[in-house]
Amino acid sequence: MSRNEWPLWEVFIRSKGGLDHKHCGSVHAPDARMALTNARDVYTRRMEAVSIWVVRADQIHASDPDAKPEMFDPAEDKIYRHPTFYTLPDEVNHM
């Protein structure tokens, strides 16, 4: 069955100035303008946001879940990539 549905948009909200936009969900809308208002109505009713981004879901290129072994597993034993081998002065104790 084919349904003539509005395209899907991914919604990202910034909870306060200076913080990152974080993915919070998705909405359907015919264009960006309405995607923004729909996102406002669905995701910011309880003061969750000071800014919203919407991105057409079909414009997002995602990594292949099946490629996880070659994409991400090799990083597992590369402990030297973490900056934990430096001796830090005591004053810098929150790194």
Next chain:
Amino acid sequence: MEATTTTASSTAHLDYVLRIGDSALILGQRLAEWCGHGPVIEEDIALTNTALDLIGQARLLLSHAGHLEGKGRDEDALAFLRAEPGYRNLTICELPNEDFGRTCLRNFLFAAFQMQLWPALADSSDAQLAAIAGKSIKETRYHLQHASDWAVRLGDGTDESQARMQRALDTLWPYTAEFFSPQATDAQAEAAGIGPAWSSLAGAWEQAVLPVLEVATLKVPAATAFLSRGKEGRHSEHMGHLLAEMQYLQRAYPGARW
């Protein structure tokens, strides 16, 4: 003589606040009917958000009206326990929703009116009313944006949506004359510095509304002598049904809380 003047002016003050509060209450009740029935979930939430904004405005305004009246009636008593002629809302607010397009078009016409009213109340001699107006204008600005957007999309849309929106405008437009029909309340409220005579808002409202209707390819019907009178307490046949549903719980279970 002094006492009579005071009474007339405080009656006008109460009447003026009730008009604004009741219009918000009744349209809020109408929009709440969309809960669970929106064309898509996003619009279902958008319309009920608007309903809750309006009911929030109504709570503040009716609490204030109860205080002005000085008979111990709170927002709930005013919202749920008055008889039909006691309500001072604009008739357009009580008309049935019909389809989504008509609902949005009514929201558009009404929000555009509120957008003229709120700034004009900013320096009201009634500080509480001015504060409520200051809070409400942000909500109304969004309602107007949302409703204008849909008026244009559906008006300048398919043949079917255009025809429905034109029918909606033909039905709703005559009720907008009531926004600006001069009443004794207006003259007294204006004289007391409470707020503008609503007739003075007509020009600015038309300037806000007409360009959007033009983009929406909708034709404004010719003016007629029809004048609805909800703000005088004389309502349409739809009001009784709306009140029966809205008041049922408080009438059946007096004082019920949850």
